[in-house]
Amino acid sequence: MVNFTPSKEIHLRDYQANAIDGLRAGIRGGKRRLILCAGTGAGKTLTAAHLLKEADRKGSYALFIVDRVALVGQTSAVFDEYGIDHGIIQGINERWRPRENVQVCSAQTLAKRTLPRDPDLIIVDEVHCQYKATLDYIDRNPQAIKIGLTATPFTKGMGEHWDDVINVIPTRRLIEQGHLAEPKIYVAKSPEDADLGLNSYGEFSDGSASTAGIQIIGDVVQEWEGKTSEHFGGPAKTIVFSPTVEHGRELCAAFNAAGYNFQQISYLDRDDSERAEKIAEFRRPDSLITGLVSCGVLTKGFDVPDVAVGISCKPYRKSLSSHMQEIGRVMRGHADVPKKLWLCHSGNVERFALDMFDVWENGAGPLDHSTKQDSTPRERNEQVREKVVCPECSGAMRGHSCMSCGWEKPARSGIVAVEGELQEFSMADTMQPRAGLRADCIKDPRKVWEGALAYTSENTRKGEIVARKWAAGIWRGVYPSAKLPFGWFDMPIPNGVDHGALSLVEREVKRFRKNKRRAA
Incomplete structure (x- = not known):
């Protein structure tokens, strides 16, 4: 396909240019596996595009690896926008051009293909996922520089595969500079922790979360109707994160019965084209789909900036990264949607708010510290609730004030x-x-x-x-x-x-x- 649209120039923000300088300094110091850590909206893909464009200019062979088929097309569209010639390594794709200097690769397909050249540069998107096939491919190419992109380098074991982390800019600075929209967070009705079983990894099991969550689906719809009416005057584009396909199906049925078009996408979709059609329709400014209910699909890397509302129905016990990745889906700035909402029906805000706000303020920190963030179970009790839930509106507290209604805790006596x-x-x-x-x-x-x-x-x-x-x-x-x-x-x-x-x-x-x- 020939693109006749003039390509855009890549103009790096100051912190993106500084991040690239940090990567180069690390490489000069002998580090060949570096993580570029920046929150949603910091422009990790754009920064990577700059590196790939430079690699192409020098004639180097560079790979950009994504872990989801849905992200292949999204990334390819960005590269087209900035005039980066590239091929795609993903299933049977019409853009199979393996001799181009830049390749957008599906992690699953890359493991099965032979390429005409050994890569000089490997960039791994959402590197915290740590897929074995990708790690094995990295190990088989010791000569290549490897750069991992993530907002949440918290996965246990990352220190064994990566040399260092370059922290780009804290989320709070992105919000203050207008690159991100801070959502109003509400803590709504959610299952009790006692009703949630554990899986072999010590996380809440999806089955128990589904069984307990189905009992409060009526509350989810009612809360959504009330909050969207209050803040937007009616329905607003929404993403819902559910624990299982069954739970997502029940959610869709409840929203549809109330007169709203909610569609489910999941890892069990019959084919990629069906899912792609729903996502394409959802991206339209005048979309006929009010909400997408995601089961294991849209947690990472999915960006639709005019999404106004996120609903959390999948509880986590340890995974700060999953919670932050999900809430990041509604933080993209958009001129027509200046206000964003996050409705928590999972208890995750109570478990993770303090840690999340700390990362927003100070960044992820050094690799040896950040990789412990996903291994510690969080408590959800009255003491924690008092710190993070506003007694006036059930909004989330940041410090001494409510992010939703502005209520402030009474000043402590001097x-x-x-x-x-x-x-x-x-x-x-x-x-x-x-x-x-x-x-x-x-x-x-x-x-x-x-x-x-x-x-x-x-x-x-x-x-x-x-x-x-x-x-x-x-x-x-x-x-x-x-x-x-x-x-x-x-x-x-x-x-x-x-x-x-x-x-x-x-x-x-x-x-x-x-x-x-x-x-x-």
């Missing part, structure tokens, strides 16, 4: 009673410094943070994100048992700081380097 005396409450009372520190500034943790941030910003050449993470490490060295307060990580870099705090930070850096040399 005075506490101790043995009949009134004493002023101080942040330092809850943030104990490391034993042996005696600097006056440690009584004011914020001064120490500002000193650390000013010092690292002045003394690193690796960019602002690295400076902030370095500062967080210094601050944790001073207050090892405390967590950096909400909002501090992204505060503006201070111009003037406390000299005592700056001196403390310099001593801490020297101490760390001395201990490191001694350990070596």
Whole structure:
């Protein structure tokens, strides 16, 4: 097929260009397997397109591997848009042109095909999925540079296959810059954890989630009708995530009975063309389909920016990545849909909100830390609910305010009673410094943070994100048992700081380097 539409130029945002510089620095340092980590909307595919266009210009053979057949066409369309000549390796495809320098590959098909050249560059989309066929293919091509793309590098074992992670930009910054829309999150009726069984991996089993979830399908439809009427004046384009095909079928029946056209797509669809037709219709601005109910299909990489509502009906016990991938499907910005909603009927917001907001604020962190995020069961109890659910509207709390209605928790009194005396409450009372520190500034943790941030910003050449993470490490060295307060990580870099705090930070850096040399 010949495309006569003029191709667009790739214009990288500053943070995308910095990410590419980070990749190149890692490669120069001998690392050949690097993960590029950035949230939904950061432009991972566009950044990869730039790398592929450069590879094509140099005559290198480059592969872009996706794990879903549905994503082959979506990726190919993006590459066409930017004038990247490419072939497609996926089943029987009319675009089978294996001698093109750039190839879009289905992971399943690639494992069965012989290519005319060994690849120089392999880019793996949604790399956290860790398919054996893809990992084996990577191992068979040690000469190639490998770059993995993901918003959630949390899968256990990723550290065994990848050398390092380049964190691009936190989700909170993307929201503030207008690249993403932060959804209003509502915690609705969901099955009790006691009604959910576990599978062999320690996750909630799909069968038990389906059985328990079917009991509240009426509540799902009613909640959706109420919230879309309140926020949009009527029905709005929706994606629903269900645990099983049976549950999805019941959901569709309930929505259709209420007069709304909801269609199911799943891994059990008879053929790819049927699913593709539904997705193509759903993408239309005037789509006849109000909602798609997905069972194991649209969790990752599926982007329809004018989707207004997401409904979570599939509960997770450990998988922060699955929860974040799903909510990411409704965070794409769109001029005609400035408001987005997330309706949680799974309990996932209560389990994962605190961790999710931390990743949104601070990024995924180093690989050895991030890969533990999907291995820990989350508790869902009254203490957690009090922190994350607004008592006024059942919206999600971020810090002390509700993301949906704006309600704020009453301010904590600045005075506490101790043995009949009134004493002023101080942040330092809850943030104990490391034993042996005696600097006056440690009584004011914020001064120490500002000193650390000013010092690292002045003394690193690796960019602002690295400076902030370095500062967080210094601050944790001073207050090892405390967590950096909400909002501090992204505060503006201070111009003037406390000299005592700056001196403390310099001593801490020297101490760390001395201990490191001694350990070596």
